[in-house]
Ligand SMILES: Nc1ncnc2c1ncn2[C@@H]1O[C@H](COP(=O)(O)OP(=O)(O)O)[C@@H](O)[C@H]1O
């Protein structure tokens with residue numbers, strides 16, 4: 178099963194950071210992660226949050242990243258979203274090595290190319306829903322008319338056309354997350370990064386958010402990358418990456434996970450691994466026995 | 476800069492926002508967080524009120540036909556310097572707390588594409604506005620205090636000079652407030668966007 182995880186490595190050669198040449202063709206993969214490691218240092222202790230991640234995400238794909246808490250999902254997100262730099266390895270967004278970008282280019286990338294959705298919504302509490310949605314447009318230099326028109330339209334898209342002037346505190350968790358989705362779409366990003374978007378929501382509301390993301394993915398073709406350990410989420414994804422202890426264990430279509438829960442699948446994966454290990458041991462033992470026989474004979 | 480970025484470039488450079496936008500957001504931060512704004516503004520207000528009262532007292536002495544002794548003048552100058560220093564530290568401290576309170580918010584701003592210089596601008600404008608209104612009120616209070624305690628001599632009071640002193644106080648107070656907010660503003664701008672992602676805050 179884990180063999181599927183091996184990424185096609187032929188594109189591994191480093192691309193120039195920013196190329197203005199005309200021979201640029203949109204690659205099939207909007208995100209390419211190559212050998213990414215992230216080590217945190219807490220005092221003298223080294224925490225290996227990512228241990229060499231290779232991952233390709235196709236344009237327009239809905240990719241779910243599953244794994245237990247502490248497996249490195251958020252860390253991987255920060256790398257792909259240009260919010261943090263890898264200790265080792267490279268992240269390409271649209272064939273651009275984002276480690277090579279300066280502060281102004283990174284800000285542009287965050288503003289235009291990527292939309293972020295957080296577990297804790299992260300709306301600006303003193304601003305209305307509409308102001309929260311138009312904020313990224315202000316940073317992109319849009320005119321006030323444009324901001325208002327598009328902000329309202331986006332809030333209508335997520336079903337909050339009647340809550341334009343409510344502050345986050347006056348909205349439920351699910352409504353706040355929908356404002357956050359509208360905000361993430363503000364500058365028509367190519368990628369939406371959603372880190373456990375349903376983590377703070379109850380089942381039913383979480384399901385609505387997942388459906389909404391799926392709908393957006395289908396309708397506008399925006400690439401969605403979401404970290405989750407929500408069992409409902411992965412079933413909607415095109416592919417599921419399983420991350421354990423900072424390593425990708427498998428990248429599979431959701432059908433392959435069957436009706437398993439995340440935990441069930443992880444247990445199954447572990448069993449298979451253990452079985453393989455035992456088999457290895459047995460083979461080794463046989464070899465030793467054969468060797469012993471040979472030696473004994475000699 | 477932007478003109479060179481035709482459709483072929485995949486990454487462009489973020490534009491710097493016009494002052495007007497930063498001003499709008501700063502103004503809204505003040506009107507919404509009145510409590511914090513009052514504390515920051517009060518720092519400037521008290522310092523400037525004291526400075527203005529010293530200026531006005533000198534004018535009042537002149538109105539009485541007296542001259543302040545050099546020793547008195549020196550003492551007053553010393554007290555004014557101290558009070559302005561205290562104001563400065565007070566504003567810096569209050570702005571630092573404001574930055575800490577808005578840690579996650581600043582990170583979110585950065586995730587949405589805010590440049591460092593926008594964050595700095597936002598905080599400086601905020602504190603400049605507070606400094607302006609704080610010193611306006613402070614200078615009025617300082618002047619009123621001296622007038623009310625010396626009503627008998629108001630007739631000979633040099634109002635033109637008093638207004639000039641008031642203007643100087645307002646300019647000084649605004650500069651003081653902006654200067655005091657500079658270290659916290661820079662600290663806020665240096666904050667990493669990744670901190671907004673962290674859930675356990
Ligand atoms: N800023 C940090 N400093 C130190 N260790 C961190 C930091 N962020 C994450 N880690 C560690 O890295 C590992 C992966 O964390 P994370 O990416 O948040 O996992 P997940 O999102 O899958 O729950 C954990 O062991 C966590 O403690």
Ligand SMILES: [Mg+2]
Nearest residue numbers: 250251372373
């Ligand atoms: Mg996480």
